[in-house]
Every structure is written in structure tokens, then in C-alpha cells.
Amino acid sequence: MAFTTRKTIIEQIKAGDDIAWQDFEKAYRGLIILRGRDRSLDNSELPDLVQDVMLSLFKYESVFKYESSKGRFRDYLKQIIDRAAFKMIRKRSNDLRKIQAVSDRIKSMENYHDTMEKKWEDEWRAVIVDEALTKVRSEVNEATYEAFVMLMVDGISAELVADSLGISKESIYVAKHRVLKRLKYAVMNLEDT
Secondary structure, eight states, rough: OSOOOOOHHHHHHHHHHHHHHEEEEEEEEHHHHHHHHHHTTTTHHHHHHHHHHHHHHIIOSSSSOOOGGGHHHHHHHHHHHHHHHHHHHHHHHHHHHHHHHHHHHHHHHHHHHHHHHHHHHHHHHHHHHHHHHHHHHHHHHHHHHHIIIIISSSSOHHHHHHHHTTOOHHHHHHHHHHHHHHHHHHHHHHHHO
């Protein structure tokens, strides 16, 4: 039946003839697929397009509302095919956006989780170091501890620390070494608990 409309098949469809619907689908399936490909649908979407077009004709137009005085049947059918194809394209685009949004959310959650885990570890480490410093402070003399804090925590140069405390620069490095050794040991013991 090429791609022309036979007046009798439309009349039979209007009369509710199921075989006429099958004949119609058989006759126009190729045209629907051709138009779907023109609309960039992929091969996996084409059977759904045929089904959507046929359902659209059957469901919403239980009898054809096509009127030849308003235009050609092929233009009427083309409009129905295009609507169905564009609906599928919009759904595909929405699905891709949804997939991308979910993917972005998962990445964001992973980043958030990683950030929170790092923050937890950093805070935990700070608590351990603070406890260890408190312990070490009680084990060394105040000048040794103060020299360590000024040099290692406050970032003051060894020369300025030595001048400020009235001790030699070498004494500052000895104090640093003693406190660091005890601090490492204290941190190790606290981490094991």
C-alpha cells in the first residue's frame, strides 16, 4: 500500500474493525520508523514509537478525527509521529539529567563523606596531640616546654626563643628534641587506647 491512505482502511477503522488496525499498522509501520529515525531515535526506541503512535491513534482517536478538508492524512500522521518521538526524546533527556543528577549527588556525598572523615581524623588527631602535650608538660621543666611551644607551635625562630628565654640556641634544640621524643611516645600510647 506504499505510503498512501486507502479510503477503505480508514472507513474500516472507523467502524472498529481490528483487522483494519493490523493492516494499518503493517502499512504505516515503515513510515513511522523512518520518521522516528529522522528524529534521531535509536533502534531500541523505534518499536516503542510505533506502539505509542498506534496507541495514540487508537486511544485518543477511537475513530479517526482526520478530515481531508483540513489537510493531508500524511501530514496528520506525521504530526502524531513527531509528538510521540519528541515525547520520547524529552523523556530520554530527562532520564539522562536524572542519571547525571544522581551521579553528581553520589559524587558529592562521597566528597562530603571523605571530607567529614578527614575532618574527624584531623580533630581526633588534635585531641590526641593536645592530651599528649598535657602529659609531656607535666614530665619536663617549664622552660623546656616553653621553648618547645615557642619554636614548634608558635613558629618563632630559635634565635628569638633563645634571646627571649635567656638560654643558648643549642639548649633550644635540645629542648625541642626532648619534648618531641616524649610527645611521639605519648601520642603512640594514646592512639593505642
